[in-house]
Amino acid sequence: MIRSLVKLFAVDEQESPAQREHRLKLAAAALLVETARADFEEDAEEEAALEKALRQALDLPDTEVRSLLAEAGTRADHATSLYEFTRVINDHFSPERKRELVALMWQVAWADGSLHHYEEHLIRKVAELIYVPHEDFIRAKLETRPD
Structure with missing residues (x-):
């Protein structure tokens, strides 16, 4: 039984660099998707911001983004x-990339022109789980806030 638990949580050591990179992109994208969904409203502006954030941050063509x-x-x-996503981020992202991810989450949350308290709560929770300092969390919030 313990072996099956270890196997469940273990990362495949035979994983290629391309597979690892895909897993990192997938974890970041999933957190951005969760941000867009946090207010329980499907919104064209947030969807566009989500695609733009992934395109810019990951330098991917439109087909791969979709x-x-x-x-x-x-x-x-x-x-x-959120653990399955934040664990991957913690294991492989530098502090700078973590801050960039939090800023991207803010961009998606602000995309519809308003900030729902569920969106803010999710971003705060993720920032804490990936060990982004509170001052960086606030700075990203203020820098991405629409005028």
Whole structure:
């Protein structure tokens, strides 16, 4: 039984660099998808901001962005917690990339012109789980806030 638990949480050591990179992109995309969904409203502005954020941050063409978003949405639908995504981020992202991810989450949240308290709560929770200092969390919020 313990072996099966270890196997469940273990990262495949035979994972190629391309597979690892895809897993990182998928984790970041899933957190952005969760941000867009946090206010329980499907919004064209947030969807566009989500695609733009992924395109810019990951330097992907439109077809790959849409494919990644579809897969991230499915993963987010079946996730039991944020841990499976934040663990990947913690294991592989530098502090700077973590701050960039939080800023992207803010951009998606602000895209519809308003900030729902569920969106803010989710971003705060993710920032804490990936060890982004509170001052960086606030700075990203203020820098991405629409005028």
